[in-house]
Amino acid sequence: MRADRLVATLLFLQTRTRVTVAEVAAELEVSPRTARRDLEALSTAGIPVYSQRGRGGGWSLVGGARTDLTGLTAEEIRALFLLAGPSSTTPELRTALRKLVRALPAPLRAGAEAASRAGLTDGTNWSRADVTATGPHLDALRRAVVDGIQVRLGYAGPGKPVGVRTVHPLGLVTKAGHDYLVAETERGLRTFRLSRVASVQATGEPVVRPPGFDLPTVWRSFAARLEERLYAATVRARAEPGAMAILERLFDGRLHVGPMLPDGWTEIRVDGPTPEVVATQLAGLGARVEVLDPPEARERLARLAVELAGVYGPPGSF
Structure with a gap:
């Protein structure tokens, strides 16, 4: 443990012009007495560490001596x-x-x-998808984040054509196999899904970071708002026993299993952004799930049934 402390003390000295015993003690979480003893041990071992007494004094490396202990590029x-x-x-x-x-x-x-400070991995999953979706521009955006350079970003939002805007890249987040860029824009902080990025061009202008910006804190705020939208509506239904395993895989944490009914079916509740979206997701199970309420979900299923019959005809028409 002491050898580890001595190396840590030396590295701390390398980052400062001069340090005090109190600063070393606080940094290494040891007592001032231990910190002083370690500094003296470094000097005794032949490392060019010396102390200067009086006001403004402290411990320094002679001539700013350095030891590169990493060998990394x-x-x-x-x-x-x-x-x-x-x-x-x-x-x-x-x-x-x-x-x-x-x-x-x-x-x-x-x-x-x-x-x-440039990257973050969010382990919670908004869906069951495990695919990796980064797009071809991850390296360029990573360099822009680390170097602090603004970029002209070509981006196509859902159902929208590609548009170009200048953004201040602040961090990259990986969530459920998808990469996202967090950036400051003329409209404030925004997130951009990398699989929708069409182009990246560095401008050479420095990034302006919002005061107090912290990537994990900002991402938690974004994620909380999105999760509120994902769980904004609840659909109540009943499902036959053979459908339960499929429902669990399909909806994961958005599925709430209720009591078993007298006919052997199970009452369930499914959360989603809107009743219509949940109904559409349930439609693939056919008659194995019966939606009970709200009315908007039942109406959506009725419209889907008419649309599908119009395309494929009634059963047995093939």
Whole structure:
């Protein structure tokens, strides 16, 4: 443990012109007495560490001496911190990354710290889809986020043609196999699904980050608003026993199973953005599910039945 502390102390010295015993103690979470003892041990071991007494004094490395303990290239460092940035929940990993930042030469440290803030993985699933949908522009957007460069983004929203806008890339989030860009726009913070990005062109202009921007906090806010819309309506229905396994796979956490009815069927409730959307999703189970309410869901199924009969004809017409 002491060897680990001594290395951490050395790395901390490399990031500062001069440090005090109190600062070292706070950074390494040890007592001031232990911090002073470790600093003296480094000096005794021949490392060019010296102390200066008096006002404005402290401990420094002679001549700003540095030790690069990583041997990593700039691209390797950026890739590592992108993968393990703010989504790192393991204390050991956070500690290791903090030590690695201290070990990096100054020209590489800013890029590593930017990369550590650039990515996030959200483990909750909005659907059962496990496909990966990134699009071909992930690398370009990752560079823009890390380098802090504005881009002209070609983007096609659902049911809309491609439009071009200038955005300030702030972070990338992976959720349920899909990648999203979080960016500041002229209309405020927005998210863009990468599979809908048509083009990316760097402008060379620096990104302007909103005051206090924190990627995990902003994403939680976006996700909460979307989940509210996903669960805005509830449809009540009854399902035959053979349909329950399909319903569980289809709706996952949006399915609520009620009591078994006298005829052996089961009462269920399904959440979704609107009654019509839920009814459309249930339509594929045919007569194995009977929607009870609300009326809008039953009306949607009735319209679907008429439309399908018009296309395919009544049963047995083939």
